[in-house]
């Protein structure tokens with residue numbers, strides 16, 4: 001185990017000089033310089049598509065470098081594959097986890113850190129897992145199956161893989177906290193501090209300015225593929241400065257104040273009514289147990305809960321994607337219990353799932369093709385389609401302009417994470433839903449786009465839509481919701497009025513299903 005590193009180099013651990021990466025015509029990284037020192041947390045900031053992941057993928061050997069050089073401990077290196085980068089001591093914790101669900105935690109770690117398969121000394125590795133878990137506060141059961149783990153636990157396995165790799169000195173995290181609950185985020189930040197004290201170097205991509213201010217020793221801001229700003233903590237940079245340098249000439253829009261919701265009539269008009277809903281997960285376990293849920297028109301109801309506690313299954317069942325074990329569902333006055341998904345879509349419902357990349361992106365299809373498949377009006381031309389007309393219709397839409405949708409002719413599977421999210425959200429809003437089920441709307445979005453989507457959700461509710469919102473960000477839930485519900489231990493708790501409760505109370509119910 002290499003937790004206490006033997007020597008602290010005086011030269012930068014990594015020095016990247018004038019790195020360039022092109023994808024066809026697109027210049028994703030343009031002459032980027034970057035220094036990383038042992039014992040520092042170096043945050044990489046930038047708007048969606050600024051080139052952060054591309055830069056990290058060059059450093060971790062996933063992408064080849066088109067131009068420029070890299071030095072590792074003062075020596076020039078060519079990191080032509082992830083294996084070469086690992087051999088130098090560079091490990092990356094990806095946004096999309098690379099674990100084998102059918103194997104245990106221990107087996108996944110053994111596979112990752114050896115070339116000898118599963119027959120090596122498991123007792124020793126188990127011991128190492130326990131030691132590293134204790135040292136860095138990364139608790140995970142070595143014998144659990146990976147398919148049983150929630151996102152936070154899977155991330156901890158990825159981190160263990162990197163830490164247990166012999167000789168790791170630089171660890172790259174790509175938006176690590178976007179899948180974590182608030183409590184897990186605190187533990188993660190403490191772990192970074194411990195890593196720093198143990199002289200690891202950390203490169204951290206994040207959109208959360210408060211995390212940067214809490215842990216970063218150094219920041220580098222990218223805009224349109226170029227380094228716009230880099231400084232150590234001694235420069236006393238502020239969060240506002242960092243946001244300004246990310247956004248350039250653009251102004252950060254204000255989050256609209258949510259005006260208190262008032263019923264439009266004496267009799268409640270429910271857009272969604274679920275009665276006594278019981279839902280099983282993929283393994284036949286009851287994950288939602290006889291809950292009632294209803295949303296009136298024009299209301300935003302937020303659901304707080306720890307990922308893996310049934311929100312995903314609840315959303316799928318509310319949209320007809322997952323069979324109800326029992327209960328009934330009425331959407332806009334129509335009883336849709338046991339109806340196919342199409343009936344829910346026809347009733348005006350739209351779902352933004354928690355994993356859009358897997359659930360909603362078709363490999364090889366452009367953004368425009370995704371929009372047409374989702375129902376953007378088509379116009380035939382000859383034997384085919386009038387694509388230029390469809391494109392101009394799309395680009396004229398306010399939602400598309402405000403969210404800054406990428407060029408409609410680009411392939412969706414090659415967009416940056418945040419640009420995929422912009423596509424999914426634009427597509428959802430273009431349908432003008434009367435009932436919107438939206439999971440983690442701001443996941444992966446830069447700060448400006450996060451504000452834009454939050455304002456658009458408020459506008460949609462003001463126009464009469466019923467919105468059910470899942471978010472890991474309690475701040476977002478409190479700012480947007482008229483009512484909060486907590487899903488815990490298969491039951492719904494609440495409703496709570498955001499102005500009459502606090503994050504601590506909600507956090508306690510999330511964890512224990514009850515207060516104190």
Ligand SMILES: Nc1ncnc2c1ncn2[C@@H]1O[C@H](COP(=O)(O)OP(=O)(O)OP(=O)(O)O)[C@@H](O)[C@H]1O
Pocket residue numbers: 023026028046047048049050051052053054055414415416417418419444446
């Ligand atoms: N494999 C690829 N093929 C084509 N274009 C790509 C590929 N990978 C990235 N790009 C493009 O390069 C640009 C930079 O993308 P990158 O993923 O590095 O951005 P990012 O700063 O990490 O964004 P985000 O915050 O949204 O994750 C984007 O325009 C993206 O669409």
